[in-house]
Amino acid sequence: MSSNDIEMISVTKAYGSHRAVNEVNLAIPAGEFVSILGPSGCGKTTTLNMIAGFAHPSSGDIRIRGKSQNGVPPEKRGIGMVFQNYALFPHMTVEENVAFGLKMKKRPIGEIRDAVKHALRRVHLDGYGERYPKELSGGQQQRAALARAIAPEPSLLLLDEPLSNLDLKLREAMRVELKDIQEQLAMTFVYVTHDQDEAMAMSDRIVVMQNGVVAQCGRPADIYDHPRSSFVADFIGKSNLLPIQEVQRSGKDWVVSVATGLSLRAKTPDDTLADPPQYCCIRPEAVRLTMVESDASTSANRLAGTLTRMVNLGAYFDCFVTLQDGTVLKSLVRSTRLPGLTSNQTVFLSIEREAVQLLPR
């Protein structure tokens, strides 16, 4: 696991004066499931296309398994790819599709037959080999595309939003399966998506991109718990983002005033924070909502407000609480915890100091 399957060294892709990808440095370790996550236009697809060899960096270098890929065409890179629209060959049966890569490499027929059978079983499509892609459902087409990509057993698989055309239930089931397949085959997966749930659910590592640069790269939990910018905090999960007006600090303890005049106490894990914080971020699940005022002895921030809106998410309520100063804070409340909770009632919030995260930008 120590070696890197892909290294991108200050890779830039410019279209005219626009830099779709700007000075990206990235190391993707072998055998990891890495998601490149970002909104549309952030450069994630361009990055994937450069790894595949369909686009060429304007400057910088991409190395796959330690070798520079400069001038190496996609067909010689020995990687697999699953396309967003699946790109199954419509004139071939599922079997022929899956066999295609091995056939092009002129492998012996017996070996091809075994590999096809194996790949189809892996994606639970045994028995569908004789069908044509148009005779399959969207989910089955997706599996067939996956089988085609893994049949030649590349060490590296690129996936370009492969689940985005599936309905929610299927998408959630496929997340688990994709992760299983990746672990069983010990392949490196590079998964491009704009869906943060997908990225959180499957990835060993997430690369968040914004405007062509890497905004943050790390394990899903790290990114969720310690976003490094308001963009990441906002993009990954839900958050209460408040712009900071004034700060006072003593060591790890801070008092921040946000634009509406609200003051919050915060505590940072260490006393190194290079830039003065611009935003504070509070995850809705860290905002504890109660119907009676909580114990005054805690060091948590204690606030009161009116519950102005409740959105029923089934197991949870998304509660919007308007404080006296006009700030609206979101709180996530398990639906069974507070029976009788209705909107327009006065509620109390408590937020641990550690949950108030200070972001430099």
Add this chain to the structure above:
Amino acid sequence: MDRLLSFAFQLSLFLILAFIALPILVVLAASVSPTTTITFNPSEWTFQWFTALTASRWLDPFLLSIKLAAIVTALSGLLGFLAAYAVAYQKCPGHETIMAFLVSPLAVPQIVKGVAIVLFLSSSGFYSLLGTPGLVMAHIILTLPFVLRMIAGAMYNFDKRLDQAGRILGATAAQRIRFILLPIIKPGLFSGMTFAFILSFNNIPLSVFLVRPGETTLPITVINHMEYSLDPVLAAVNVASLAFILTAILVFEKIGGFSTQIHGGSK
């Protein structure tokens, strides 16, 4: 109201089909008519005019037309594919201009093209190319725009991601053409080639300038024969070539499966 409208559509469709088919029925009737004047009497009919077709006077032009149409079809299919690959698929520099140039012969009347080709061949010392080589070249000028348009249309609709999928699976450019591009554009290729075959087999306006005495195509032979007599043999010739063309279309469709191309796949 909807019913009335749909009835009107069906009626007009029937009338159009009748308008197209009736003259052919007259020819069909004439070809089995026992008298030399073209009449139709269902109680008496004969195949005697068809037996006349086995004479070399009709058989040779028929074979020449088939040979010509086959060569023209194959060559314009090949040239059309290569041109479309560069212009419509790879979108080479100036592809729009090149496309316009390649289809421009469509705008020139066939008579003008015929005269121009004869003048060119005779003034540039290639007079010896009159006859089959000249016919092949002239017919290709006529058919290439059709074939090119058909193949280019299929290539514009080709999903480039299929090519990318082939590449990432390790297929070389030649393998991708053979295993991915060609099978997918096959209906376009074959419908273009069917047009080429029919256009070449039926052609009069170009051929009339380029045939050599004793080496004429079937339509020219029919025209020549008509100048002297209008007998049921002509009807028999036309019925035979109609049957041949229909068979050819069926064969092309069997191989190319292009009917989906023509009626939009609503089979």
